[in-house]
């Protein structure tokens with residue numbers, strides 16, 4: 410009793426998400442380069458990088474958990490993607506898929522950390538420690554932004570959220586939810602691992618953090634995971650605050666908008682240290698988030 | 707760092723070319739050429755030539771080159787100047803941590819023949835004896851244009867399949883190992899590893 414059309418749709422969405430995710434990564438690098446007045450790499454550069462990593466003739470492994478980490482992360486990202494309504498297509502749907510997606514989007518980080526910890530590299534351990542602390546710090550504003558959304562629209566269902574927004578205007582046009590949007594955007598920066606909160610990978614300090622031991626095919630898997638994750642996160646953002654999308658082009662434009670906000674913020678801010686980041690998260694975004702929740706009651 | 711047993715065998719290379727990937731080899735060659743990740747390991751005077759290369763004036767990112775701090779992911783190892791024995795230990799360890807295929811670019815006259823330090827007691831005169839060099843750039847210090855040219859040469863060599871330093875290292879491991887042991891004394895790897903064990 411296979412529904413072939415559904416399966417083909419799912420595979421199509423996956424391939425589309427992968428390609429567009431890679432292009433987004435390329436756009437990210439290109440836009441940063443243009444902001445710094447450089448020419449920058451071609452937009453398809455991440456695809457070349459992944460190919461090269463796949464073509465490495467050697468992949469050092471540190472045991473089963475180390476191999477399992479990236480696979481787990483990729484699997485979770487794909488699952489999260491299939492829960493998000495992408496242009497009328499949603500494979501899985503439940504009554505509370507908003508919460509499911511919100512937390513599935515954070516789990517891949519745990520997968521990477523699981524693998525990183527088993528490599529035994531001190532830099533990995535440091536990166537994991539920072540990553541977990543960032544995750545703990547950003548839970549509170551993240552949760553508040555989502556609570557504000559749910560209280561306003563009165564539903565946990567993503568597809569219903571999209572339908573309601575198409576009837577009554579995007580979330581961002583509601584004043585209280587505009588505050589939630591600001592909070593969510595700050596958290597989004599940390600979710601993507603971009604500049605003010607790129608404490609986890611911090612290339613100049615702890616040399617890529619959790620990723621330091623990954624190379625070759627493992628790193629290629631992580632790159633793929635990052636592409637899918639980027640697509641899923643931007644789509645989730647677009648669904649929550651920009652009224653979802655009825656076709657792929659619409660979705661693509663909204664995702665680009667979200668991505669460019671992130672890139673512009675990332676390219677002008679330096680990195681927080683971990684204590685500053687935690688303090689920041691528990692101060693301004695939390696205060697704004699509480700105001701947003703109170704306004705929507 | 708864990709000892710690698712497979713390095714000792716001289717026949718590693720022939721078995722090593724994964725047969726099933728032969729079909730995609732041209733594609734991978736193109737990808738390798740287009741995406742060289744630099745291991746950010748700056749020794750000697752040449753580290754200062756890297757910022758102009760990376761910034762707006764010369765911008766090596768347009769060729770897909772990216773400075774990458776993690777040796778496991780890196781492809782291109784830049785030796786940017788003179789090498790002392792103490793640095794050489796780190797260089798060898800980093801080079802062995804990198805995953806095949808890997809390329810090594812030596813800057814300036816110091817790694818080639820000692821340069822101005824030709825009579826110094828603690829500068830390694832001929833780097834080629836300890837690790838294989840793919841491309842060497844002459845000059846003291848080479849200008850960013852020269853470095854760019856060296857990188858282009860590496861790309862050309864990758865395309866032609868001549869950048870085979872990593873293969874030579876596997877094939878002639880005994881030779882390189884003997885030279886390294888002569889300089890540092892037997893068992894220097896274990897000694898070095900023991901010092902870091904407490905941190906792992």
Ligand code: SF4
Nearest residue numbers: 751787788814816846
């Ligand atoms: S070649 Fe000249 S510039 Fe380069 S490391 Fe030697 S002395 Fe310094």
